[in-house]
Amino acid sequence: MKLKYIYSALMAAVLLLGFTACSSDEDTPTTKPEPKVETALTFDTDTVSVGVGETTTFNVTAGGGDYKAFCENPDIATLSIQGNAITISAVKHGYTGVVVSDAAGNYKRLIVKAMYKKILLDKEEVNVSMKVGHTDGTAVVTVTGGNGGYEAVSGHEDIAEVHSIVDSIITIRGVSNGTAMVTIKDKMGLTKTVKVTVTTTDIPFTEEEKASIMASTEPIMVFDDGRSRQYGSMRIGQEGGKRIAEWNYSDYLYLKCWFTGDLTVGMKAEGKVGVKTDYWGESTTYEGVNVEIIKVSDTQVWGLMWLLKDNYLHYGYFILPIDND
Structure with missing residues:
Protein backbone atom coordinates (compact mmCIF):
# COMPACT_ATOMS: atom_id res chain seq x y z
CA MET A 1 0.00 0.00 0.00
CA LYS A 2 2.83 2.36 0.88
CA LEU A 3 4.55 1.70 -2.46
CA LYS A 4 1.32 2.54 -4.26
CA TYR A 5 1.19 5.99 -2.65
CA ILE A 6 4.83 6.63 -3.49
CA TYR A 7 4.26 5.67 -7.16
CA SER A 8 1.22 7.93 -7.41
CA ALA A 9 3.17 10.85 -5.99
CA LEU A 10 5.99 10.35 -8.50
CA MET A 11 3.56 10.24 -11.45
CA ALA A 12 1.90 13.44 -10.28
CA ALA A 13 5.27 15.15 -10.10
CA VAL A 14 6.15 14.03 -13.64
CA LEU A 15 2.85 15.30 -15.03
CA LEU A 16 3.31 18.61 -13.24
CA LEU A 17 6.74 19.04 -14.78
CA GLY A 18 5.31 18.26 -18.24
CA PHE A 19 2.58 20.84 -17.91
CA THR A 20 5.07 23.41 -16.70
CA ALA A 21 7.39 22.77 -19.66
CA CYS A 22 4.57 23.09 -22.20
CA SER A 23 3.31 26.23 -20.61
CA SER A 24 6.84 27.75 -20.75
CA ASP A 25 7.20 26.98 -24.49
CA GLU A 26 3.88 28.57 -25.34
CA ASP A 27 4.53 31.70 -23.27
CA THR A 28 7.93 32.55 -25.00
CA PRO A 29 7.27 35.30 -27.68
CA THR A 30 8.53 34.68 -31.29
CA THR A 31 10.86 37.45 -32.76
CA LYS A 32 9.89 38.29 -36.40
CA PRO A 33 12.42 40.06 -38.79
CA GLU A 34 11.60 43.63 -39.81
CA PRO A 35 10.30 43.84 -43.42
CA LYS A 36 12.89 45.22 -45.88
CA VAL A 37 12.01 48.74 -47.05
CA GLU A 38 13.06 49.45 -50.68
CA THR A 39 13.97 53.08 -51.52
CA ALA A 40 13.22 54.30 -55.03
CA LEU A 41 15.96 56.13 -56.95
CA THR A 42 14.92 59.76 -57.47
CA PHE A 43 16.58 62.96 -58.75
CA ASP A 44 15.86 66.62 -58.24
CA THR A 45 15.15 66.90 -61.99
CA ASP A 46 14.27 64.61 -64.89
CA THR A 47 15.97 66.65 -67.62
CA VAL A 48 19.21 68.63 -67.65
CA SER A 49 19.89 71.47 -70.10
CA VAL A 50 23.50 72.62 -70.31
CA GLY A 51 25.34 75.01 -72.58
CA VAL A 52 28.13 73.69 -74.78
CA GLY A 53 31.40 74.29 -72.96
CA GLU A 54 29.55 74.72 -69.67
CA THR A 55 28.64 72.46 -66.70
CA THR A 56 25.61 71.87 -64.53
CA THR A 57 24.87 69.61 -61.54
CA PHE A 58 21.88 67.54 -60.50
CA ASN A 59 21.42 65.58 -57.25
CA VAL A 60 20.18 62.15 -56.24
CA THR A 61 17.46 62.92 -53.69
CA ALA A 62 16.78 59.31 -52.64
CA GLY A 63 18.21 55.88 -53.32
CA GLY A 64 20.25 52.98 -52.06
CA GLY A 65 23.58 54.80 -51.84
CA ASP A 66 26.94 54.06 -53.49
CA TYR A 67 25.81 55.82 -56.67
CA LYS A 68 27.41 55.20 -60.04
CA ALA A 69 26.62 56.83 -63.38
CA PHE A 70 27.64 56.83 -67.04
CA CYS A 71 26.79 58.95 -70.09
CA GLU A 72 25.37 57.18 -73.12
CA ASN A 73 27.22 59.40 -75.60
CA PRO A 74 30.43 60.92 -74.22
CA ASP A 75 30.93 62.78 -77.51
CA ILE A 76 28.01 65.00 -76.49
CA ALA A 77 28.47 65.15 -72.71
CA THR A 78 30.71 63.80 -69.95
CA LEU A 79 30.11 63.55 -66.21
CA SER A 80 31.72 63.34 -62.80
CA ILE A 81 30.12 62.12 -59.58
CA GLN A 82 30.77 63.01 -55.96
CA GLY A 83 28.46 61.54 -53.36
CA ASN A 84 24.93 62.17 -54.55
CA ALA A 85 25.93 65.10 -56.82
CA ILE A 86 26.44 64.41 -60.54
CA THR A 87 28.03 67.12 -62.70
CA ILE A 88 27.41 67.18 -66.47
CA SER A 89 29.79 68.87 -68.94
CA ALA A 90 28.47 69.56 -72.45
CA VAL A 91 30.94 68.86 -75.27
CA LYS A 92 28.83 69.62 -78.35
CA HIS A 93 25.24 70.23 -79.38
CA GLY A 94 22.96 67.19 -79.14
CA TYR A 95 20.83 64.94 -76.95
CA THR A 96 21.98 62.03 -74.81
CA GLY A 97 21.13 60.25 -71.55
CA VAL A 98 22.76 59.62 -68.17
CA VAL A 99 22.08 56.32 -66.38
CA VAL A 100 22.46 56.23 -62.57
CA SER A 101 22.57 53.09 -60.40
CA ASP A 102 22.69 52.49 -56.63
CA ALA A 103 23.74 49.75 -54.22
CA ALA A 104 20.18 48.38 -54.10
CA GLY A 105 20.27 47.56 -57.81
CA ASN A 106 18.05 50.45 -58.88
CA TYR A 107 18.64 52.16 -62.24
CA LYS A 108 17.25 55.42 -63.55
CA ARG A 109 17.83 57.43 -66.74
CA LEU A 110 17.96 61.21 -67.05
CA ILE A 111 17.81 63.17 -70.33
CA VAL A 112 20.64 65.59 -71.16
CA LYS A 113 20.14 68.42 -73.66
CA ALA A 114 23.47 69.92 -74.68
CA MET A 115 22.93 73.16 -76.56
CA TYR A 116 24.48 76.51 -77.31
CA LYS A 117 23.22 79.33 -75.13
CA LYS A 118 24.44 81.91 -77.66
CA ILE A 119 25.32 81.96 -81.35
CA LEU A 120 29.03 82.16 -82.18
CA LEU A 121 30.25 83.61 -85.50
CA ASP A 122 33.64 83.72 -87.19
CA LYS A 123 33.11 87.48 -87.62
CA GLU A 124 30.58 90.06 -86.47
CA GLU A 125 31.41 92.78 -89.02
CA VAL A 126 31.95 92.34 -92.76
CA ASN A 127 32.77 94.68 -95.63
CA VAL A 128 31.42 94.21 -99.13
CA SER A 129 33.16 96.01 -101.97
CA MET A 130 31.71 96.05 -105.46
CA LYS A 131 31.68 98.02 -108.65
CA VAL A 132 29.04 100.72 -109.18
CA GLY A 133 25.74 99.25 -110.34
CA HIS A 134 26.82 95.66 -109.74
CA THR A 135 25.50 93.20 -107.16
CA ASP A 136 28.24 90.60 -107.34
CA GLY A 137 30.05 91.77 -104.21
CA THR A 138 29.61 89.24 -101.42
CA ALA A 139 30.82 88.42 -97.92
CA VAL A 140 30.58 85.12 -96.06
CA VAL A 141 29.77 84.66 -92.37
CA THR A 142 30.16 81.22 -90.78
CA VAL A 143 28.31 80.11 -87.64
CA THR A 144 30.95 78.41 -85.51
CA GLY A 145 28.60 77.61 -82.63
CA GLY A 146 24.83 77.27 -82.68
CA ASN A 147 21.90 74.88 -82.63
CA GLY A 148 21.32 74.58 -86.38
CA GLY A 149 18.32 75.50 -88.49
CA TYR A 150 19.71 78.92 -89.28
CA GLU A 151 17.75 81.80 -90.73
CA ALA A 152 19.01 85.28 -91.60
CA VAL A 153 17.33 88.53 -92.53
CA SER A 154 18.68 91.95 -93.51
CA GLY A 155 17.36 95.09 -91.88
CA HIS A 156 18.00 97.03 -95.13
CA GLU A 157 17.64 94.85 -98.20
CA ASP A 158 18.24 97.91 -100.37
CA ILE A 159 21.82 97.94 -99.03
CA ALA A 160 22.61 94.27 -98.36
CA GLU A 161 20.63 91.08 -98.79
CA VAL A 162 21.00 87.48 -97.66
CA HIS A 163 22.02 85.63 -100.80
CA SER A 164 22.16 82.05 -99.48
CA ILE A 165 22.30 79.89 -96.35
CA VAL A 166 24.01 76.52 -96.68
CA ASP A 167 24.31 74.66 -93.38
CA SER A 168 26.25 77.12 -91.19
CA ILE A 169 27.56 79.30 -94.05
CA ILE A 170 25.67 82.53 -94.73
CA THR A 171 26.47 84.54 -97.87
CA ILE A 172 25.56 88.23 -97.88
CA ARG A 173 25.39 90.19 -101.12
CA GLY A 174 25.84 93.93 -101.47
CA VAL A 175 23.19 96.03 -103.22
CA SER A 176 24.23 99.67 -102.70
CA ASN A 177 26.41 101.94 -100.57
CA GLY A 178 25.57 101.97 -96.88
CA THR A 179 25.38 99.93 -93.69
CA ALA A 180 22.89 97.19 -92.88
CA MET A 181 22.41 94.85 -89.93
CA VAL A 182 21.83 91.18 -90.70
CA THR A 183 20.22 89.13 -87.92
CA ILE A 184 20.97 85.40 -87.71
CA LYS A 185 18.65 83.08 -85.76
CA ASP A 186 18.92 79.37 -84.91
CA LYS A 187 16.19 76.81 -84.24
CA MET A 188 16.27 77.54 -80.50
CA GLY A 189 15.43 81.18 -81.15
CA LEU A 190 18.89 82.52 -80.32
CA THR A 191 19.93 85.53 -82.40
CA LYS A 192 23.14 87.28 -83.38
CA THR A 193 23.60 90.45 -85.45
CA VAL A 194 26.24 91.11 -88.10
CA LYS A 195 27.15 94.61 -89.26
CA VAL A 196 27.51 94.80 -93.05
CA THR A 197 29.17 97.79 -94.69
CA VAL A 198 28.78 98.05 -98.46
CA THR A 199 31.03 100.32 -100.51
CA THR A 200 30.97 100.80 -104.27
CA THR A 201 33.79 101.88 -106.54
CA ASP A 202 34.16 103.13 -110.10
CA ILE A 203 37.66 101.63 -110.31
CA PRO A 204 37.34 98.65 -112.67
CA PHE A 205 40.25 96.51 -111.45
CA THR A 206 42.18 96.18 -108.22
Missing part, protein backbone atom coordinates in the same frame (compact mmCIF):
# COMPACT_ATOMS: atom_id res chain seq x y z
CA GLU A 207 45.96 95.96 -108.32
CA GLU A 208 45.66 92.24 -107.60
CA GLU A 209 43.28 91.79 -110.53
CA LYS A 210 45.61 93.72 -112.84
CA ALA A 211 48.53 91.54 -111.76
CA SER A 212 46.50 88.42 -112.50
CA ILE A 213 45.65 89.68 -116.00
CA MET A 214 49.27 90.55 -116.76
CA ALA A 215 50.44 87.13 -115.55
CA SER A 216 48.36 85.38 -118.23
CA THR A 217 49.40 84.89 -121.86
CA GLU A 218 46.19 83.22 -123.05
CA PRO A 219 44.55 85.35 -125.78
CA ILE A 220 41.18 86.61 -124.55
CA MET A 221 38.82 89.57 -124.76
CA VAL A 222 36.11 90.32 -122.20
CA PHE A 223 33.64 93.18 -121.78
CA ASP A 224 30.81 93.03 -119.25
CA ASP A 225 29.18 89.62 -119.74
CA GLY A 226 30.59 89.16 -123.24
CA ARG A 227 33.60 86.92 -123.76
CA SER A 228 35.63 85.79 -126.75
CA ARG A 229 35.28 82.17 -127.86
CA GLN A 230 37.59 79.52 -129.22
CA TYR A 231 36.56 80.19 -132.80
CA GLY A 232 37.02 83.42 -134.75
CA SER A 233 40.10 85.65 -134.97
CA MET A 234 41.81 87.69 -132.25
CA ARG A 235 44.25 90.52 -132.85
CA ILE A 236 45.30 94.05 -132.10
CA GLY A 237 45.98 96.03 -135.26
CA GLN A 238 44.74 99.05 -137.22
CA GLU A 239 41.42 99.93 -138.83
CA GLY A 240 40.30 103.24 -140.35
CA GLY A 241 43.22 105.19 -138.93
CA LYS A 242 42.70 103.87 -135.39
CA ARG A 243 43.98 100.99 -133.36
CA ILE A 244 41.58 98.09 -132.96
CA ALA A 245 41.63 95.29 -130.42
CA GLU A 246 39.16 92.61 -131.43
CA TRP A 247 37.76 89.12 -131.33
CA ASN A 248 35.74 88.68 -134.52
CA TYR A 249 33.73 85.81 -135.91
CA SER A 250 32.86 86.89 -139.47
CA ASP A 251 31.48 90.21 -138.18
CA TYR A 252 28.54 88.16 -136.87
CA LEU A 253 29.77 87.79 -133.31
CA TYR A 254 32.44 90.11 -132.01
CA LEU A 255 34.05 92.24 -129.33
CA LYS A 256 35.85 95.33 -130.65
CA CYS A 257 37.69 98.21 -129.03
CA TRP A 258 38.89 101.21 -131.07
CA PHE A 259 41.29 103.83 -129.74
CA THR A 260 43.98 106.26 -130.83
CA GLY A 261 47.58 106.24 -129.71
CA ASP A 262 50.56 103.94 -129.93
CA LEU A 263 51.03 100.51 -128.38
CA THR A 264 52.86 101.66 -125.28
CA VAL A 265 51.83 101.42 -121.65
CA GLY A 266 49.46 104.18 -120.63
CA MET A 267 46.04 105.76 -121.24
CA LYS A 268 44.75 106.03 -124.81
CA ALA A 269 42.21 108.38 -126.40
CA GLU A 270 38.91 108.20 -128.31
CA GLY A 271 37.98 104.81 -126.93
CA LYS A 272 34.93 103.01 -128.31
CA VAL A 273 33.65 99.47 -127.75
CA GLY A 274 31.33 97.41 -129.93
CA VAL A 275 29.69 94.25 -128.55
CA LYS A 276 27.70 91.46 -130.17
CA THR A 277 28.20 88.14 -128.40
CA ASP A 278 24.66 86.75 -128.59
CA TYR A 279 23.49 85.05 -131.80
CA TRP A 280 19.99 86.46 -131.35
CA GLY A 281 20.91 89.70 -129.63
CA GLU A 282 21.47 93.20 -130.93
CA SER A 283 24.87 94.86 -131.18
CA THR A 284 25.73 97.57 -128.65
CA THR A 285 28.23 100.41 -129.02
CA TYR A 286 29.75 102.41 -126.16
CA GLU A 287 31.39 105.78 -126.82
CA GLY A 288 33.84 107.56 -124.54
CA VAL A 289 35.39 104.36 -123.22
CA ASN A 290 38.56 104.60 -121.14
CA VAL A 291 41.33 102.47 -122.65
CA GLU A 292 44.58 101.74 -120.85
CA ILE A 293 47.44 99.53 -122.03
CA ILE A 294 49.08 97.96 -118.98
CA LYS A 295 51.66 95.67 -120.57
CA VAL A 296 53.34 95.16 -123.96
CA SER A 297 55.61 92.38 -125.20
CA ASP A 298 57.09 91.71 -128.63
CA THR A 299 54.03 89.67 -129.57
CA GLN A 300 51.14 90.63 -127.26
CA VAL A 301 49.34 93.59 -125.70
CA TRP A 302 47.45 93.64 -122.38
CA GLY A 303 44.79 96.32 -122.00
CA LEU A 304 41.83 97.48 -119.88
CA MET A 305 38.53 99.07 -120.93
CA TRP A 306 35.90 100.76 -118.77
CA LEU A 307 33.03 103.25 -118.83
CA LEU A 308 30.73 104.60 -116.10
CA LYS A 309 27.32 105.19 -117.68
CA ASP A 310 23.87 105.53 -116.08
CA ASN A 311 25.29 104.64 -112.66
CA TYR A 312 26.68 101.35 -113.98
CA LEU A 313 30.36 100.52 -114.48
CA HIS A 314 30.98 98.69 -117.76
CA TYR A 315 34.42 97.12 -117.88
CA GLY A 316 36.61 94.51 -119.52
CA TYR A 317 40.12 93.63 -120.65
CA PHE A 318 42.05 92.04 -123.49
CA ILE A 319 45.20 89.98 -124.04
CA LEU A 320 45.75 89.94 -127.79
CA PRO A 321 48.46 89.12 -130.31
CA ILE A 322 49.92 92.03 -132.28
CA ASP A 323 48.94 92.07 -135.95
CA ASN A 324 51.79 93.73 -137.82
CA ASP A 325 50.14 93.56 -141.25
Whole structure:
Protein backbone atom coordinates (compact mmCIF):
# COMPACT_ATOMS: atom_id res chain seq x y z
CA MET A 1 0.00 0.00 0.00
CA LYS A 2 2.83 2.36 0.88
CA LEU A 3 4.55 1.70 -2.46
CA LYS A 4 1.32 2.54 -4.26
CA TYR A 5 1.19 5.99 -2.65
CA ILE A 6 4.83 6.63 -3.49
CA TYR A 7 4.26 5.67 -7.16
CA SER A 8 1.22 7.93 -7.41
CA ALA A 9 3.17 10.85 -5.99
CA LEU A 10 5.99 10.35 -8.50
CA MET A 11 3.56 10.24 -11.45
CA ALA A 12 1.90 13.44 -10.28
CA ALA A 13 5.27 15.15 -10.10
CA VAL A 14 6.15 14.03 -13.64
CA LEU A 15 2.85 15.30 -15.03
CA LEU A 16 3.31 18.61 -13.24
CA LEU A 17 6.74 19.04 -14.78
CA GLY A 18 5.31 18.26 -18.24
CA PHE A 19 2.58 20.84 -17.91
CA THR A 20 5.07 23.41 -16.70
CA ALA A 21 7.39 22.77 -19.66
CA CYS A 22 4.57 23.09 -22.20
CA SER A 23 3.31 26.23 -20.61
CA SER A 24 6.84 27.75 -20.75
CA ASP A 25 7.20 26.98 -24.49
CA GLU A 26 3.88 28.57 -25.34
CA ASP A 27 4.53 31.70 -23.27
CA THR A 28 7.93 32.55 -25.00
CA PRO A 29 7.27 35.30 -27.68
CA THR A 30 8.53 34.68 -31.29
CA THR A 31 10.86 37.45 -32.76
CA LYS A 32 9.89 38.29 -36.40
CA PRO A 33 12.42 40.06 -38.79
CA GLU A 34 11.60 43.63 -39.81
CA PRO A 35 10.30 43.84 -43.42
CA LYS A 36 12.89 45.22 -45.88
CA VAL A 37 12.01 48.74 -47.05
CA GLU A 38 13.06 49.45 -50.68
CA THR A 39 13.97 53.08 -51.52
CA ALA A 40 13.22 54.30 -55.03
CA LEU A 41 15.96 56.13 -56.95
CA THR A 42 14.92 59.76 -57.47
CA PHE A 43 16.58 62.96 -58.75
CA ASP A 44 15.86 66.62 -58.24
CA THR A 45 15.15 66.90 -61.99
CA ASP A 46 14.27 64.61 -64.89
CA THR A 47 15.97 66.65 -67.62
CA VAL A 48 19.21 68.63 -67.65
CA SER A 49 19.89 71.47 -70.10
CA VAL A 50 23.50 72.62 -70.31
CA GLY A 51 25.34 75.01 -72.58
CA VAL A 52 28.13 73.69 -74.78
CA GLY A 53 31.40 74.29 -72.96
CA GLU A 54 29.55 74.72 -69.67
CA THR A 55 28.64 72.46 -66.70
CA THR A 56 25.61 71.87 -64.53
CA THR A 57 24.87 69.61 -61.54
CA PHE A 58 21.88 67.54 -60.50
CA ASN A 59 21.42 65.58 -57.25
CA VAL A 60 20.18 62.15 -56.24
CA THR A 61 17.46 62.92 -53.69
CA ALA A 62 16.78 59.31 -52.64
CA GLY A 63 18.21 55.88 -53.32
CA GLY A 64 20.25 52.98 -52.06
CA GLY A 65 23.58 54.80 -51.84
CA ASP A 66 26.94 54.06 -53.49
CA TYR A 67 25.81 55.82 -56.67
CA LYS A 68 27.41 55.20 -60.04
CA ALA A 69 26.62 56.83 -63.38
CA PHE A 70 27.64 56.83 -67.04
CA CYS A 71 26.79 58.95 -70.09
CA GLU A 72 25.37 57.18 -73.12
CA ASN A 73 27.22 59.40 -75.60
CA PRO A 74 30.43 60.92 -74.22
CA ASP A 75 30.93 62.78 -77.51
CA ILE A 76 28.01 65.00 -76.49
CA ALA A 77 28.47 65.15 -72.71
CA THR A 78 30.71 63.80 -69.95
CA LEU A 79 30.11 63.55 -66.21
CA SER A 80 31.72 63.34 -62.80
CA ILE A 81 30.12 62.12 -59.58
CA GLN A 82 30.77 63.01 -55.96
CA GLY A 83 28.46 61.54 -53.36
CA ASN A 84 24.93 62.17 -54.55
CA ALA A 85 25.93 65.10 -56.82
CA ILE A 86 26.44 64.41 -60.54
CA THR A 87 28.03 67.12 -62.70
CA ILE A 88 27.41 67.18 -66.47
CA SER A 89 29.79 68.87 -68.94
CA ALA A 90 28.47 69.56 -72.45
CA VAL A 91 30.94 68.86 -75.27
CA LYS A 92 28.83 69.62 -78.35
CA HIS A 93 25.24 70.23 -79.38
CA GLY A 94 22.96 67.19 -79.14
CA TYR A 95 20.83 64.94 -76.95
CA THR A 96 21.98 62.03 -74.81
CA GLY A 97 21.13 60.25 -71.55
CA VAL A 98 22.76 59.62 -68.17
CA VAL A 99 22.08 56.32 -66.38
CA VAL A 100 22.46 56.23 -62.57
CA SER A 101 22.57 53.09 -60.40
CA ASP A 102 22.69 52.49 -56.63
CA ALA A 103 23.74 49.75 -54.22
CA ALA A 104 20.18 48.38 -54.10
CA GLY A 105 20.27 47.56 -57.81
CA ASN A 106 18.05 50.45 -58.88
CA TYR A 107 18.64 52.16 -62.24
CA LYS A 108 17.25 55.42 -63.55
CA ARG A 109 17.83 57.43 -66.74
CA LEU A 110 17.96 61.21 -67.05
CA ILE A 111 17.81 63.17 -70.33
CA VAL A 112 20.64 65.59 -71.16
CA LYS A 113 20.14 68.42 -73.66
CA ALA A 114 23.47 69.92 -74.68
CA MET A 115 22.93 73.16 -76.56
CA TYR A 116 24.48 76.51 -77.31
CA LYS A 117 23.22 79.33 -75.13
CA LYS A 118 24.44 81.91 -77.66
CA ILE A 119 25.32 81.96 -81.35
CA LEU A 120 29.03 82.16 -82.18
CA LEU A 121 30.25 83.61 -85.50
CA ASP A 122 33.64 83.72 -87.19
CA LYS A 123 33.11 87.48 -87.62
CA GLU A 124 30.58 90.06 -86.47
CA GLU A 125 31.41 92.78 -89.02
CA VAL A 126 31.95 92.34 -92.76
CA ASN A 127 32.77 94.68 -95.63
CA VAL A 128 31.42 94.21 -99.13
CA SER A 129 33.16 96.01 -101.97
CA MET A 130 31.71 96.05 -105.46
CA LYS A 131 31.68 98.02 -108.65
CA VAL A 132 29.04 100.72 -109.18
CA GLY A 133 25.74 99.25 -110.34
CA HIS A 134 26.82 95.66 -109.74
CA THR A 135 25.50 93.20 -107.16
CA ASP A 136 28.24 90.60 -107.34
CA GLY A 137 30.05 91.77 -104.21
CA THR A 138 29.61 89.24 -101.42
CA ALA A 139 30.82 88.42 -97.92
CA VAL A 140 30.58 85.12 -96.06
CA VAL A 141 29.77 84.66 -92.37
CA THR A 142 30.16 81.22 -90.78
CA VAL A 143 28.31 80.11 -87.64
CA THR A 144 30.95 78.41 -85.51
CA GLY A 145 28.60 77.61 -82.63
CA GLY A 146 24.83 77.27 -82.68
CA ASN A 147 21.90 74.88 -82.63
CA GLY A 148 21.32 74.58 -86.38
CA GLY A 149 18.32 75.50 -88.49
CA TYR A 150 19.71 78.92 -89.28
CA GLU A 151 17.75 81.80 -90.73
CA ALA A 152 19.01 85.28 -91.60
CA VAL A 153 17.33 88.53 -92.53
CA SER A 154 18.68 91.95 -93.51
CA GLY A 155 17.36 95.09 -91.88
CA HIS A 156 18.00 97.03 -95.13
CA GLU A 157 17.64 94.85 -98.20
CA ASP A 158 18.24 97.91 -100.37
CA ILE A 159 21.82 97.94 -99.03
CA ALA A 160 22.61 94.27 -98.36
CA GLU A 161 20.63 91.08 -98.79
CA VAL A 162 21.00 87.48 -97.66
CA HIS A 163 22.02 85.63 -100.80
CA SER A 164 22.16 82.05 -99.48
CA ILE A 165 22.30 79.89 -96.35
CA VAL A 166 24.01 76.52 -96.68
CA ASP A 167 24.31 74.66 -93.38
CA SER A 168 26.25 77.12 -91.19
CA ILE A 169 27.56 79.30 -94.05
CA ILE A 170 25.67 82.53 -94.73
CA THR A 171 26.47 84.54 -97.87
CA ILE A 172 25.56 88.23 -97.88
CA ARG A 173 25.39 90.19 -101.12
CA GLY A 174 25.84 93.93 -101.47
CA VAL A 175 23.19 96.03 -103.22
CA SER A 176 24.23 99.67 -102.70
CA ASN A 177 26.41 101.94 -100.57
CA GLY A 178 25.57 101.97 -96.88
CA THR A 179 25.38 99.93 -93.69
CA ALA A 180 22.89 97.19 -92.88
CA MET A 181 22.41 94.85 -89.93
CA VAL A 182 21.83 91.18 -90.70
CA THR A 183 20.22 89.13 -87.92
CA ILE A 184 20.97 85.40 -87.71
CA LYS A 185 18.65 83.08 -85.76
CA ASP A 186 18.92 79.37 -84.91
CA LYS A 187 16.19 76.81 -84.24
CA MET A 188 16.27 77.54 -80.50
CA GLY A 189 15.43 81.18 -81.15
CA LEU A 190 18.89 82.52 -80.32
CA THR A 191 19.93 85.53 -82.40
CA LYS A 192 23.14 87.28 -83.38
CA THR A 193 23.60 90.45 -85.45
CA VAL A 194 26.24 91.11 -88.10
CA LYS A 195 27.15 94.61 -89.26
CA VAL A 196 27.51 94.80 -93.05
CA THR A 197 29.17 97.79 -94.69
CA VAL A 198 28.78 98.05 -98.46
CA THR A 199 31.03 100.32 -100.51
CA THR A 200 30.97 100.80 -104.27
CA THR A 201 33.79 101.88 -106.54
CA ASP A 202 34.16 103.13 -110.10
CA ILE A 203 37.66 101.63 -110.31
CA PRO A 204 37.34 98.65 -112.67
CA PHE A 205 40.25 96.51 -111.45
CA THR A 206 42.18 96.18 -108.22
CA GLU A 207 45.96 95.96 -108.32
CA GLU A 208 45.66 92.24 -107.60
CA GLU A 209 43.28 91.79 -110.53
CA LYS A 210 45.61 93.72 -112.84
CA ALA A 211 48.53 91.54 -111.76
CA SER A 212 46.50 88.42 -112.50
CA ILE A 213 45.65 89.68 -116.00
CA MET A 214 49.27 90.55 -116.76
CA ALA A 215 50.44 87.13 -115.55
CA SER A 216 48.36 85.38 -118.23
CA THR A 217 49.40 84.89 -121.86
CA GLU A 218 46.19 83.22 -123.05
CA PRO A 219 44.55 85.35 -125.78
CA ILE A 220 41.18 86.61 -124.55
CA MET A 221 38.82 89.57 -124.76
CA VAL A 222 36.11 90.32 -122.20
CA PHE A 223 33.64 93.18 -121.78
CA ASP A 224 30.81 93.03 -119.25
CA ASP A 225 29.18 89.62 -119.74
CA GLY A 226 30.59 89.16 -123.24
CA ARG A 227 33.60 86.92 -123.76
CA SER A 228 35.63 85.79 -126.75
CA ARG A 229 35.28 82.17 -127.86
CA GLN A 230 37.59 79.52 -129.22
CA TYR A 231 36.56 80.19 -132.80
CA GLY A 232 37.02 83.42 -134.75
CA SER A 233 40.10 85.65 -134.97
CA MET A 234 41.81 87.69 -132.25
CA ARG A 235 44.25 90.52 -132.85
CA ILE A 236 45.30 94.05 -132.10
CA GLY A 237 45.98 96.03 -135.26
CA GLN A 238 44.74 99.05 -137.22
CA GLU A 239 41.42 99.93 -138.83
CA GLY A 240 40.30 103.24 -140.35
CA GLY A 241 43.22 105.19 -138.93
CA LYS A 242 42.70 103.87 -135.39
CA ARG A 243 43.98 100.99 -133.36
CA ILE A 244 41.58 98.09 -132.96
CA ALA A 245 41.63 95.29 -130.42
CA GLU A 246 39.16 92.61 -131.43
CA TRP A 247 37.76 89.12 -131.33
CA ASN A 248 35.74 88.68 -134.52
CA TYR A 249 33.73 85.81 -135.91
CA SER A 250 32.86 86.89 -139.47
CA ASP A 251 31.48 90.21 -138.18
CA TYR A 252 28.54 88.16 -136.87
CA LEU A 253 29.77 87.79 -133.31
CA TYR A 254 32.44 90.11 -132.01
CA LEU A 255 34.05 92.24 -129.33
CA LYS A 256 35.85 95.33 -130.65
CA CYS A 257 37.69 98.21 -129.03
CA TRP A 258 38.89 101.21 -131.07
CA PHE A 259 41.29 103.83 -129.74
CA THR A 260 43.98 106.26 -130.83
CA GLY A 261 47.58 106.24 -129.71
CA ASP A 262 50.56 103.94 -129.93
CA LEU A 263 51.03 100.51 -128.38
CA THR A 264 52.86 101.66 -125.28
CA VAL A 265 51.83 101.42 -121.65
CA GLY A 266 49.46 104.18 -120.63
CA MET A 267 46.04 105.76 -121.24
CA LYS A 268 44.75 106.03 -124.81
CA ALA A 269 42.21 108.38 -126.40
CA GLU A 270 38.91 108.20 -128.31
CA GLY A 271 37.98 104.81 -126.93
CA LYS A 272 34.93 103.01 -128.31
CA VAL A 273 33.65 99.47 -127.75
CA GLY A 274 31.33 97.41 -129.93
CA VAL A 275 29.69 94.25 -128.55
CA LYS A 276 27.70 91.46 -130.17
CA THR A 277 28.20 88.14 -128.40
CA ASP A 278 24.66 86.75 -128.59
CA TYR A 279 23.49 85.05 -131.80
CA TRP A 280 19.99 86.46 -131.35
CA GLY A 281 20.91 89.70 -129.63
CA GLU A 282 21.47 93.20 -130.93
CA SER A 283 24.87 94.86 -131.18
CA THR A 284 25.73 97.57 -128.65
CA THR A 285 28.23 100.41 -129.02
CA TYR A 286 29.75 102.41 -126.16
CA GLU A 287 31.39 105.78 -126.82
CA GLY A 288 33.84 107.56 -124.54
CA VAL A 289 35.39 104.36 -123.22
CA ASN A 290 38.56 104.60 -121.14
CA VAL A 291 41.33 102.47 -122.65
CA GLU A 292 44.58 101.74 -120.85
CA ILE A 293 47.44 99.53 -122.03
CA ILE A 294 49.08 97.96 -118.98
CA LYS A 295 51.66 95.67 -120.57
CA VAL A 296 53.34 95.16 -123.96
CA SER A 297 55.61 92.38 -125.20
CA ASP A 298 57.09 91.71 -128.63
CA THR A 299 54.03 89.67 -129.57
CA GLN A 300 51.14 90.63 -127.26
CA VAL A 301 49.34 93.59 -125.70
CA TRP A 302 47.45 93.64 -122.38
CA GLY A 303 44.79 96.32 -122.00
CA LEU A 304 41.83 97.48 -119.88
CA MET A 305 38.53 99.07 -120.93
CA TRP A 306 35.90 100.76 -118.77
CA LEU A 307 33.03 103.25 -118.83
CA LEU A 308 30.73 104.60 -116.10
CA LYS A 309 27.32 105.19 -117.68
CA ASP A 310 23.87 105.53 -116.08
CA ASN A 311 25.29 104.64 -112.66
CA TYR A 312 26.68 101.35 -113.98
CA LEU A 313 30.36 100.52 -114.48
CA HIS A 314 30.98 98.69 -117.76
CA TYR A 315 34.42 97.12 -117.88
CA GLY A 316 36.61 94.51 -119.52
CA TYR A 317 40.12 93.63 -120.65
CA PHE A 318 42.05 92.04 -123.49
CA ILE A 319 45.20 89.98 -124.04
CA LEU A 320 45.75 89.94 -127.79
CA PRO A 321 48.46 89.12 -130.31
CA ILE A 322 49.92 92.03 -132.28
CA ASP A 323 48.94 92.07 -135.95
CA ASN A 324 51.79 93.73 -137.82
CA ASP A 325 50.14 93.56 -141.25
